[in-house]
Amino acid sequence: MQSAFGATITATVNLIVQRSSVPLSAREREVLALVAAGISNKGIARELQVSPNTVKFHIAAILEKLDAATRAEAVVAALRRGELSL
């Protein structure tokens, strides 16, 4: 039988695995690919025909999902996870 301690560890591990594997949405991948190409917020908004605030919103979600502090970090993290192509 599993101890309570073991159960806690299992739950924690599951949580970490879950957190680190939230996939980006198709739109988020699209935004990140443009970020990776060095396009500014304004440029991304124009390209996707959305408002700059929507772009900001997507980028905030991307940073959160990839646990990244900067855009450059997010690009590297997404490359490593196979979410962006080279």
Place this chain on the structure above:
Amino acid sequence: MKPMNVLQQWSQERSRLAAALAPRTVAIALGPHRSVSGIRWRGAYIVTAAEALAGSDEVTLVSEGAETRVPVIACDLATDVALLRISDDQTHDAPIGGVAAAVNDNALEAGAGVIIVGRGRRGARVGFGTVRVAGPAWRSRRGGEIAQRLEFEAALDRQFEGALVADLAGVPKAMLVPGPRGRLLGIPAVTVDRIVAAVEQHGYLPRPYLGLRLQPLWLDAATRARWGRSARSMAAVAGVDPDSPADAAGVAPGDLLEAIDGVAIDDVEELAAQLAQAVPGRMLQLRLRRGGQPQTLPITVGESRQPRRQGQGPCSQRSAPP
């Protein structure tokens, strides 16, 4: 007239050096209280630190009280090099020849003295320092391949970001950029010149592209020994973009990437760094393992789709959005 003593001569030599290099620098105003330096590299191109620009499409050059708006042409966050282009009528007062001639000279050595020349709204800013670290080539955290590790010891303020670092013969050697923990790093002239040359050739900075999505695959010791690999992971192909160079070359999901043009690739960042130096249109040899068997596929480097419309900046902002 009384002959100058050695200290006066030393001092005079220093100001001469500063005066000779000052015309190569420009001041770039980023806000009412913030400016950085730029270097007139050659022709119509001015080089500065990409991080400092924070996603601007255009910046203001300040010269003798006059302000000019100039476009940001290229922005490579991986090497922290950004390029501005001044109009042709502004290039006449630029130093002839540019910095390119110096890039093949000897690299800086630790302990050597350097002069660092930048420019603020009030004119040239000059500092002297020492090369603290002169190491081998390195790769930035963002996958930029940088020809030499350069760290300086000098007392400088933020307006020196993007300033010109030259040896004491006045030969330009690097661009000054801020590093982590207050370090002063130098982006070697060779690395800056690689970006400038690419922009000169194409009018913008092309981004080489293969169309590969990769994920790390962890190898056990037995497999590593069997395949003669020392790295603990390999880059596994997780996907191939349709109609991409990788697709045309016949790369398939599940292939394990071993090397590109003879350079071993252990992870996606290494591929990114190698790819960043590749020229679109060039053919590379992609060595991989499929079903455990080694295989080599020729692949032609493509170029990633880059929407470029009027007024659109090539830089992405560095900071997290609010």
